[in-house]
Amino acid sequence: MSSHAPLGELLQAASRPFHDAVAMPPGVYKDEAFLGRELETIFAQEWMCVGRASALAAPGDYLTCEVANQPIIVLRDQKGELRALSNVCLHRMSTLLEGSGRARSIVCSYHAWTYNLDGTLRGAPFMKETTGFCKEAYKLPQIRCEEWLGWIYVTLNPAAQSVRERFRPVEELVAHYGMESYVECFRESHVWDTNWKVLAENFMESYHLPVCHAATVGPHSRLEEMICPPGSPDFNYHWITKEASLAIGNAHPDNVRLEGHWRKTTALLALYPSHLITLTPGYFWYLSLHPKGPGQVHITFGGGLSLEFMADPKAEDYVRDLKRLLDEVNLEDRGCTEKVYRGLKAEAAKAGHLSYLERPIYDFLQYIAARTGGFEREFQSAAE
Incomplete structure (x- = not known):
């Protein structure tokens, strides 16, 4: 229909x-x-609500969600700021984290590519001999994330009015x-x-x-x-x-x-x-x-x-x-x-x-x- x-x-x-x-x-x-x-x-x-900011109190606290088929990680980074990242590895496109919890870094369970809490690539095993690979060129895409009255919101729309x-x-x-x-x-x-x-x-x-x-x-x-x-x-x-x-x-x-x-x-x-x-x-x-x-x-x-x-x-x-x-x-x-x-x-x-x-x-x-x-x-x- x-x-x-x-x-x-x-x-x-x-x-x-x-x-x-x-x-x-x-x-x-x-x-x-x-x-x-x-x-x-x-x-x-x-804008989609994913929960309360009080649930992500410490650096490394995270939760995951999906918006319009986009897997997303929402976390508290090392500076104490709320951040939302694409939850898709930049190597073979596996999802990264599941559920919620606390992590010092984001590690892909497929090939152990590892990302810092700001989305930058920390390490990629056995990639040094790959011609054209540059670790600094890899960073998980940032998703818009805002806090309002204690609620955490994310949106895929870069032009959306602020929450x-x-x-x-x-x-x-x-x-x-x-x-x-x-x-x-x-x-x-x-x-x-x-x-x-x-x-x-x-x-x-x-x-x-x-x-x-x-x-x-x-x-x-x-x-x-x-x-x-x-x-x-x-x-x-x-x-x-x-x-x-x-x-x-x-x-x-x-x-x-x-x-x-x-x-x-x-x-x-x-x-x-x-x-x-x-x-x-x-x-x-x-x-x-x-x-x-x-x-x-x-x-x-x-x-x-x-x-x-x-x-x-x-x-x-x-x-x-x-x-x-x-x-x-x-x-x-x-x-x-x-x-x-x-x-x-x-x-x-x-x-x-x-x-x-x-x-x-x-x-x-x-x-x-x-x-x-x-x-x-x-x-x-x-x-x-």
Whole structure:
């Protein structure tokens, strides 16, 4: 199937007003050609979150990821600076590092070509007699890497606007939480059998909480108090008041930044294309998504605590409780989102109308239409 048919249906859906909005058509989730369009126009162009800077604390700390088929190493170099490098050896093109850890140098497991943490070639066995070989001419390509509010982002696009400028409105929106000081306590990778947009949309809306998460966070979520403002060019968000299922869901007694209702208000942020953050007064958790085909998504999943809870004598208990809760929530979300993908592949599948509580999904739909098909979005000015 050509990507033109799903794209045409997507553009039609994007043109509808919000009061008559419908979900994205099934084709944009299951069509291989449309995914190729997304990789080219979205994932190869945008900033992708790979985790928290606090997880790469010491020189040599590294993690690996893949963006639009480009393997990448993100590390803390010997000078203490964050750096991203191509994770492909310049000899026979093997990938170099796997997973995460700490390394004094980058050693290829194929022929032991060895690189310094800045990407320069340190050594290449049995190459001295090779005519034309010059060690100094070899250096792993640098990938753009920036830190913003404690998050690490990478992009393959040398012309992309800086993360700080792009997400400045987000920074202003959640400044009172002090998100930059939250500490990541765990980070994992998973692969689920669903489309990346299905999972992104699931994270963007809380309409499903009372049903999908009836055994965990659902009973503590007040949908009648949810606020879903119109989105912005680079992100959408909504607020929800929770009677926290964990003590860390509300502000710590030592937290003097948050007052009144903010001490129990959760922000749910969707930073396009696929960095999804639940930010509570005491903890955060996040997903960063990358497609592995129309029907699979690679998930970077992590979470951590605010400084007040990290300083609490019971910090280890809080981390354990948070991890247990989020593992249960993820299990519930996996079941829901994999069912959606199975359903949308059916011949009878048809996108239905969105609830007013799914405003972020409408904004995300228009973002996808803009990036893949040139749809012109409209946004209200601050004065309107």
